[in-house]
Amino acid sequence: MTNEHRYADLFHAEARERLVEMNGALLAIERGAGVDRVSELFRAVHNMKGMAAAMGYESIRDLSHNLEALLETVRSSETAPSPAMILTLFDAVDALERATAVQREEPKRSIRVDVERLDALMTLIGELVIARRQLTELAQRSGQQDLMDVMSHASGLISSLRDEITRSRMVPVGQAFERFERLVRDTSRDVGKQVAFELRGTDIEVDKSVLDEIGDPLIHLLRNALDHGIETAAERRIAGKPPVARLVLSTSRERSLVVIEVSDDGRGIDGKKVAALARAAGLLSPAQNELSASEILELISRPGFSTTAGVTRLSGRGVGLDVVATKVRALGGSMELATTPGKGTTISIGLPVTIAIIHALLAKTAGEVYALPIAHVVETIVWTPAMARSREGREAISIRGEELPVTRLRARLGQPPRESGAGHVVVLDLDKRRTSLVVDELLGQQEIVVKSFQAARGMPQIFSGATILSNGTPALILDARAVA
């Protein structure tokens, strides 16, 4: 065959699309779709055969040919394919997928890049960004115009280089999420539940390593929803709900965050039951009965909590949520919970789009420097104690007629209030709510390299990472959602 090397990339790109089409058509056929989807499946397999033949990939060609022959019998029989036939077709598509993967692993493929290489590039450019700031300061201090000009030019080049490297690591989430369709289908059959699964926002792009890391936590959340959140068809009928449950995995962009949500219309989480279990485990005082969604999430994300007998049934979300929470935090992300008993549950994960370098606001408080990702910062205002008002036992501030809750960073850090009482208010937009954080001093903005960070026991859980500032000192990165 001619020109195998030239067309190999094109083959695999197209093969991937065809396989997605095949799985999609098969899933639809299984749900009762008509002859149109069978034709669609036939065409996809036919195309695969043609391409494989052109490339000389004989095993893929032969598999496709056999699958095509099988589909020909389905088409000519004019009756809907039997469940046994559908299972065989699924197995055949799986085999095709494996054969294609094997073909792709050939060493002569020269454009594949190890994620490690991209990680190395990212680390290097991160260090270069930090060095750039130091160089810029030195150049400006020197007062030499030609030096400052060259530095300005180099600075622009470094920004472009960072952008190119960042872009080279971006992949659409669909690449990792599409396989969840089969997973959800197989798992829902295993647990005997009827589920309609929907993927939204599969075109949204995310850093490759973020996507690699978030896969397992998402599978965890999907399994939880299928095992515990979603009721059986019989239970749903009794509850007056449609027998087929809805499970949605949606991805969207909000400024410099990627938000991934797992939503079901299942039984929801009963806060009162969670509170009761927490009280029994000594995690809550006997007086606490009402829990906010974030309090519920915090409790069910604790390792100890999920191993309590019977909690999986009651909480509606099962074991191991602590694993998800830890992984999300290590990626510099955050989680939120929204739930209504009887109606359903949505868990949202917010992740930075690019994992390594972010734009941050530096603030000093109680002698230490902290970094706040600019993504959430709306504005900053000078703070005087007179600005504080009391609202339902909390502090609040009024800005141009809008009332916002106030959190004092010193209090969150377990530090005493400032003697002078002076400071700055940072107004934060956390998508679903706006709030504010009082810090001692603002030190300006900086590009920082995010390093993952494990909080020591006993530390407040308000940090999403750590960084080294341009002057070489370390600083902790605040998790805006957790701190305010």
Place this chain on the structure above:
Amino acid sequence: MNSTVLVCDDAVFMRTMIGDILTEAGLDVIGEASSGKDAVAKYKLLRPDLVTMDIIMPEMGGIDAVRAITEFDPQARVLMCSAMGQQALVAEAIQAGAKDFVVKPFQPSRVLEAVQRVLG
């Protein structure tokens, strides 16, 4: 002046492959279509000297497209691209107006022989 070609196949891979063979042989690929419907519309718009047409496509198959194109322009020169074992369909396509056919997987020499036959 080079002869112009409209390439019709629902796989990008196939369109690229046949397009490359034709371009290397000195023809001008002036358009691509990914369905029968698209093929007919593009033919009317571009009036190419030659059309290569895949038999199996969504939204109006290759044979119906050949018929529609030939009805629109009885002088149309369409070359069918079929997979092996589709003799019956090829025969049908020729009755609908196609001038010749090539079998996939494409061998450049065979493709060019067929193109020369069709273009005269």
